[in-house]
Amino acid sequence: MTVVAKVWIDEDCITCDACQDICPEVFEVNDESSQILAAVRVDGKFDRNVGGSPLSGTLGADLGDIILEAAEACPVEVIKFELVTEGGEETVVAAEAPVEATTESIAAVPAAGASEALTAVLGGDRALNILFGSQTGNAAGLAEKTAKMAANYGLEAKVVDMEGLDPVKLASMKRVMIITSTWGEGEMPDNADAMWTSINANGPALANTHFTICAIGDSSYDEFCKAGHDWNGKLASLGGHEAFPIKECDVDFEPPWQEWVVEALPLLACVDDSGTLQVELLEEMKAYGSDDDDDIVEGDFAPGILAQEDINITLEIFRYCPEASESGWDTLACAVPGHATVQDLLITMQREVDGSLAFRRGSSAGTPTTGVRVNGRVVLADLAMVGDLAQEGGRVRIEPLPGHPVVRDLIVDTGRFESHRSRAEPWMRTDPREGQTLPSGAAMGTVDSAVATALHQAGDVLSFQLIQAMSDTLAHDTHYEGPGVHFQQWLRILDPRTGESQRRSMLNSLQEKDGVWSETDHASLIRQGEDGRLAARSLNEARSALLNQSRYSGKSGRLVKWYGRSVKWTGNVNETTLYRQVLGPLGLVSNVFSGVSARMALAFTRNGSPPLRGLQGLLFPPSGVGRIPKMFNSKVDEYHEVVSLFNEIDQRF
Numbered sequence: 001m002t003v004v005a006k007v008w009i010d011e012d013c014i015t016c017d018a019c020q021d022i023c024p025e026v027f028e029v030n031d032e033s034s035q036i037l038a039a040v041r042v043d044g045k046f047d048r049n050v051g052g053s054p055l056s057g058t059l060g061a062d063l064g065d066i067i068l069e070a071a072e073a074c075p076v077e078v079i080k081f082e083l084v085t086e087g088g089e090e091t092v093v094a095a096e097a098p099v100e101a102t103t104e105s106i107a108a109v110p111a112a113g114a115s116e117a118l119t120a121v122l123g124g125d126r127a128l129n130i131l132f133g134s135q136t137g138n139a140a141g142l143a144e145k146t147a148k149m150a151a152n153y154g155l156e157a158k159v160v161d162m163e164g165l166d167p168v169k170l171a172s173m174k175r176v177m178i179i180t181s182t183w184g185e186g187e188m189p190d191n192a193d194a195m196w197t198s199i200n201a202n203g204p205a206l207a208n209t210h211f212t213i214c215a216i217g218d219s220s221y222d223e224f225c226k227a228g229h230d231w232n233g234k235l236a237s238l239g240g241h242e243a244f245p246i247k248e249c250d251v252d253f254e255p256p257w258q259e260w261v262v263e264a265l266p267l268l269a270c271v272d273d274s275g276t277l278q279v280e281l282l283e284e285m286k287a288y289g290s291d292d293d294d295d296i297v298e299g300d301f302a303p304g305i306l307a308q309e310d311i312n313i314t315l316e317i318f319r320y321c322p323e324a325s326e327s328g329w330d331t332l333a334c335a336v337p338g339h340a341t342v343q344d345l346l347i348t349m350q351r352e353v354d355g356s357l358a359f360r361r362g363s364s365a366g367t368p369t370t371g372v373r374v375n376g377r378v379v380l381a382d383l384a385m386v387g388d389l390a391q392e393g394g395r396v397r398i399e400p401l402p403g404h405p406v407v408r409d410l411i412v413d414t415g416r417f418e419s420h421r422s423r424a425e426p427w428m429r430t431d432p433r434e435g436q437t438l439p440s441g442a443a444m445g446t447v448d449s450a451v452a453t454a455l456h457q458a459g460d461v462l463s464f465q466l467i468q469a470m471s472d473t474l475a476h477d478t479h480y481e482g483p484g485v486h487f488q489q490w491l492r493i494l495d496p497r498t499g500e501s502q503r504r505s506m507l508n509s510l511q512e513k514d515g516v517w518s519e520t521d522h523a524s525l526i527r528q529g530e531d532g533r534l535a536a537r538s539l540n541e542a543r544s545a546l547l548n549q550s551r552y553s554g555k556s557g558r559l560v561k562w563y564g565r566s567v568k569w570t571g572n573v574n575e576t577t578l579y580r581q582v583l584g585p586l587g588l589v590s591n592v593f594s595g596v597s598a599r600m601a602l603a604f605t606r607n608g609s610p611p612l613r614g615l616q617g618l619l620f621p622p623s624g625v626g627r628i629p630k631m632f633n634s635k636v637d638e639y640h641e642v643v644s645l646f647n648e649i650d651q652r653f
Helices: 018-022 064-073 116-122 138-153 167-172 190-201 226-237 254-269 279-289 342-352 415-424 449-458 464-469 483-494 500-511 530-550 554-570 575-594 596-602 611-619 639-652
Strands: 004-009 027-029 034-036 079-084 090-093 127-133 156-161 175-181 210-216 247-249 310-321 326-337 371-374 377-380 394-399 406-408 572-574 633-635
Touching: 004 034, 004 064, 018 027, 018 064, 064 079, 116 279, 127 138, 127 190, 138 156, 138 175, 138 210, 138 254, 138 279, 167 190, 175 226, 175 254, 190 226, 210 226, 210 254, 247 254, 254 279, 310 342, 310 406, 326 342, 342 394, 371 464, 377 464, 415 483, 449 483, 464 483, 464 530, 483 500, 483 530, 500 530, 530 554
Parallel strands: 127 156, 127 175, 175 210, 210 247, 310 394
Antiparallel strands: 004 079, 027 034, 079 090, 310 326, 371 377, 371 394, 572 633
């Protein structure tokens, strides 16, 4: 029988509710962390119980198994506990997590038939420190996955945030893995900047340290993976031993990371208690680590797949060969499970039909780089299920993500998006203020929980790259920055921690020629589902803020102002008045020569079709649907409501 003596919560809890869902008798989650209830503790307090108060009465025995289940379900493994053995002694257990320095590590149990040399290595110090430098969370996520895989090799992995870490501690670490992104033009991520400065000023000798680096970057930048290469060179210069060569990862970082981790982990696992790499044990260590076929990377908390019946579809996949500059379609009739993802279809097509098919793979958890267009909808290939996109006997038409140049087949070049985003600079720059600061000295700022929740909800979309691709304008205007970029800018403007100078700069950027006014409307976003609707609402809020800030000056402001005044004064939708007031006399004269006036008068179509086609639309509807309306006067319904509305906001004009 499992008897828990004590249970407590380490730092870095992400308040995911997993522990409370499983064992509400012991755990309660608030805005900051999971807590241990007062009713189950000897001291009667309500906190994380870092002081180690024992469980009261027989609760440790009654709820022992459930507490262990809750600890195993914790995605960041911060629930720690002590077990009471049959002899009454207490043993500290950390639910597949590294044991704290104050407790004695539990040696890994070698597999049956292991050699004496492997048994000796597995019986010593098995600590592995996985350091991450992360700006957007990608490196931190890979560090957590790496730590789960490390258990296969008898390693006790500890994920370490570089922020606040003293480089002197590296000297006592026998095994080190660094996973870091590169920020800006070859710069360290914010959380790694202070440690990098410190280790360059006074780096320790690393004669007993074996290390390997996984560098995440973007090959569209000149300084590709520079932060990772800087760490690799620095640790080597301090005497560290490179156990496995540095691995470079582009924006589609999952596949190269997987290649790196399956080779680097068994090598570091061969480092013995004295800090010596026993290379001759590598193959045996790999065999030892491969005994467990469970999907440790995703964790036991990953949701199960709900199986759906097979459906018959016609699969159409866009193909493009850059060498021959030729494009076309591959068509295949097949039956697939309704729960299969678009990525599953592409992988099957690549393996069984055409190995040359090119597409970006993801982790099946919604990877931003896997975006494609399926039956007109912009989706993530590793997340979207076939059953949600097609019906029995239907068609599944897969195309590259719109608005981006196609590299090959379904792979697009997102360099233009990254270039616009880099110019827009939607990352936080705060004003000097009192309170918390980053290690670099920059003000960090704080927000209350209600504001933080509102900010999260305002930007809770799968991928800003997908939002970018939802635009109808982007494919026709290479200078237009795009809704994905503008959405990020608006979210930063809403953040109260943003400095006033940065807020003004981004508002001015949104107002510029290639800003939010470049898109006629956001209907193209709205028809793409909830993420598109969320982005459209935010971008319309941005437009409203810009109109109020400029007091309805400029072309866009004058259009709104005179439309409103025209309706209010006349009770009619009066295009003649609107046209004259917005363009002014000089604009009217110039448009006579450019042909715009004639097009509006004769109702030619927006898409530039021949004049005869436009004239046909006047006689044979619906062929004229979508044409530019003629100048006319039309009565406004509920005119009194319109007048009341504009009386309320007329002071803005």
